[in-house]
Amino acid sequence: MLKNVAVVLLDNVQPFELGVVCEVFGIDRSDEGLPVYDFAVVSAAGPVLTTHAGFTLTTPFGLDRLEEADLIAVPAGGDFSSRTFPPELLDALRRAVDRGALVLSVCSGVFVLGAAGLLDGRRCTMHWRHAAELAVQYPKAIVEPDVLYVQDGRIITSAGTAAGIDACLHLVREEHGPQVANAIARRMVVPPHRDGGQAQYIERPLTPTNCDRVGEVLAWMARHLEEEMTVEELATRAHMSPRTFARRFQQETGTTPYRWLLRQRVLYAQELLEGSDQTVDAIAGRAGFGTAAGLRHHFLRTLGTTPNAYRRTFRVTEPAA
Missing domain, CATH: 3.40.50.880 (Class I glutamine amidotransferase (GATase) domain)
Known part of the structure; x- marks a missing residue:
């Protein structure tokens, strides 16, 4: 005890x-x-x-x-x-x-x-x-x-x-x-229980790196979130073999390319839900999830909430008439 x-x-x-x-x-x-x-x-x-x-x-x-x-x-x-x-x-x-x-x-x-x-x-x-x-x-x-x-x-x-x-x-x-x-x-006067697995609601920072080539790829990925991309394509862009690129990426960011990309897409979707009047379908496309169902799936897995519920809680602009 x-x-x-x-x-x-x-x-x-x-x-x-x-x-x-x-x-x-x-x-x-x-x-x-x-x-x-x-x-x-x-x-x-x-x-x-x-x-x-x-x-x-x-x-x-x-x-x-x-x-x-x-x-x-x-x-x-x-x-x-x-x-x-x-x-x-x-x-x-x-x-x-x-x-x-x-x-x-x-x-x-x-x-x-x-x-x-x-x-x-x-x-x-x-x-x-x-x-x-x-x-x-x-x-x-x-x-x-x-x-x-x-x-x-x-x-x-x-x-x-x-x-x-x-x-x-x-x-x-x-x-x-x-x-x-x-x-x-x-x-x-605080909530009695917030589960430890509940997500931190955060902005969309770009991870600083010690490797210029990985840093350049990270910047490119952040600018092209709506595009499909593979480790092989990213490794080519960094002028590395896929294995070397994956290892260096993990060393620099603490995660894998797929997880980093997924997190950046969710974060970008959060920004759009907070500060725009775009539909959930349009945001899903811009953030790289393709469909509203795809965005909803990853929102639930990552943040433990839905896009619509997130928008209601964190919206910073009034919807268009």
């Missing part, structure tokens, strides 16, 4: 992501008959730390406090994707998993887990903006960039900002049942 919770502080921590964990696990709600956790905020970098917002934090707890925690949470921080972390923290996280503790990351906190080797062979996620970078840095990780949170064994990873709330409430639900999770959600 989950009783002891510790949150790791590193310099440049994001206050919101830290606050998410504190809100779910650090507040005494015993007046409502809810669990009370032995909760501590633990410093991994000295007695005084500066947050990403510029103010400072202090805590009396050091890394030794992690040795007794049932759950260790690692919130996001600035530059986590490009910095190193204290070896003693990474050792403590590995020991925690070895003894059966849970380890949770919020957004870019996942890079700390990756540095500790805890993502190898495991499914994980994070904010869509940095998912490809995570896949490149930790190629043994199985990165799922389109979901809110993932639990693989004792490791839980979540996407940006509010998805951390979802992941924390998921843990409460797993450990204490839906009634407890729902009661905490009511206190926080």
Whole structure:
């Protein structure tokens, strides 16, 4: 049973992501008959730390406090994707998993887990903006960039900002049942349950690459989403063999050409549904799905909703008279 919770502080921590964990696990709600956790905020970098917002934090707890925690949470921080972390923290996280503790990351906190080797062979996620970078840095990780949170064994990873709330409430639900999770959600005035597999609604970014030839092909694919294309044709355009192209594409984007193309088509369809009056049939053609049925099929598989339902929720222009 989950009783002891510790949150790791590193310099440049994001206050919101830290606050998410504190809100779910650090507040005494015993007046409502809810669990009370032995909760501590633990410093991994000295007695005084500066947050990403510029103010400072202090805590009396050091890394030794992690040795007794049932759950260790690692919130996001600035530059986590490009910095190193204290070896003693990474050792403590590995020991925690070895003894059966849970380890949770919020957004870019996942890079700390990756540095500790805890993502190898495991499914994980994070904010869509940095998912490809995570896949490149930790190629043994199985990165799922389109979901809110993932639990693989004792490791839980979540996407940006509010998805951390979802992941924390998921843990409460797993450990204490839906009634407890729902009661905490009511206190926080948030939805009691968003399934981890629910898609992140995102814009249509073009993945940066280190390979000019792959980057040029990505740009061409993004401009010709309505056209049919094969790996062989794309490899020819990149002046590579199909096998080499597929390997380099995976290295640069963290996914396959087919999955990247499918995701870009869905994202483009999202843009058109949000900002145009075109019919679903016309959008399906422009986005490369051919028919409204094809678009509906992939929308349901990728986003868990239909094109019409998405348009009703996210439309930013009024329909034409």
